[in-house]
Amino acid sequence: MERTADSKTSLRIAIQKSGRLTDKTIELLKGIGLRFDDYKRNLMVKCRNFDVELLLIRDDDIPEYVQDGVCDLGFVGANVRAETGADVRVLRGLDYGVCRLSLAARKDGAIQTLEDFEGKTIATSYPNLTQQFLDKHNIGANLVTISGAVEIAPRLEVADAICDLVSTGNTLKANGLQELEVILESETQLIQTNKELSPGKKKLIEKFLIRMDSHQQAERSRYIMMNAPKSSVPEIKEIIPSLNSPTVMPLADEEMVAVHTVIPIDQFWVVMERLKKEGATGIVILPIESMIL
Ligand SMILES: Nc1ncnc2c1ncn2[C@@H]1O[C@H](COP(=O)(O)OP(=O)(O)OP(=O)(O)O)[C@@H](O)[C@H]1O
Ligand SMILES: O=P(O)(O)OC[C@H]1O[C@H](OP(=O)(O)OP(=O)(O)O)[C@H](O)[C@@H]1O
Ligand SMILES: [Mg+2]
DSSP, X not given: OOOOSSTTOOEEEEEESSSTTHHHHHHHHHXXXXXXXXXXXXXXXXXXXXXXXXXXXXXXXXXXXXXXXXXXXXXXXXXXXXXXXXXXXXXXEEEEEEEEEEEEEETTSSOOSGGGGTTOEEEESXXXXXXXXXXXXXXXOEEEEOSSOGGGTTTTTXXXXXXXXXXXXXXXXXTTEEEXXXXXXXXXXXXXXXXXXXXXXXXXXXXXXXXXXXXXXXXXXXXXXXXXXXXXXXXXXXXXXXXXXXXXXXXXXXXXXXXXXXXXXXHHHHHHXXXXXXXXXXXXXXXXXXXXX
């Protein structure tokens, strides 16, 4: 990621210009130390401190740009990557843009099970994934491809059912629809071109991934500090699923010690109750900027 002697070696990364993935992707890139100017008004932005340039495009175009080697890497939903069928390598799954692609139909309508889709009309922006799913289950249905506001199609009598993205389920509910079959679980993915890359680019990708992994690991972890009775240390060591053994330091009160460690955030609240039972007090939780393992 540092500037290289060969000034032509620069990674080109495709990201969504404006949409649900944009802010989170920009936040992630800034979080791993990339600095760039106003990305909102430009289609191509050069990073000031790394050999990276960002290409800001519609998400539908990202998999093919990466497949063709126009971009080396891309951040895109698994839903879009799978729909395009692009020949790319998935490097990482990321925990944003989490949603699912589902078949849905009117809440109290004629379609209640998968078999009921036989002979019906389904509106979708994902004709390939929908057709693949129907074929797999030997269901013959007619697809109507529309690019947005899919949930309104049954009310307009354009279709009997839909296949669209669902997250909270609010949009389905607002349109009197119920989710019947999940056909794909999706999240944002970092994809890489399968085209041969120069050694310089390979090195840059390696460095990019180390930063991403450290950032992700840090985001999922917290540094915790507490005071505890010396006699509880063996129990505390068992409770804390730390990456390394916790740091235990003496305090002025010889019966007490300070314990510092790193734990995954999703285990923290469970662990905290148990720590308090062991006599831990003054528990402080701090965010971590980055973690190199
Ligand atoms: N409700 C949701 N919750 C979480 N993630 C979602 C949701 N809806 C979509 N996504 C994810 O975010 C991606 C981008 O969604 P968005 O609605 O911004 O796409 P778009 O309108 O097709 O944008 P573009 O103009 O770039 O083509 C989707 O492909 C999907 O991976
Ligand atoms: O289950 P929910 O939480 O209601 O989310 C689902 C909705 O989110 C997406 O649309 P988005 O809001 O991105 O608008 P768009 O149709 O303009 O892409 C998707 O196409 C659904 O319509
Ligand atoms: Mg799109």
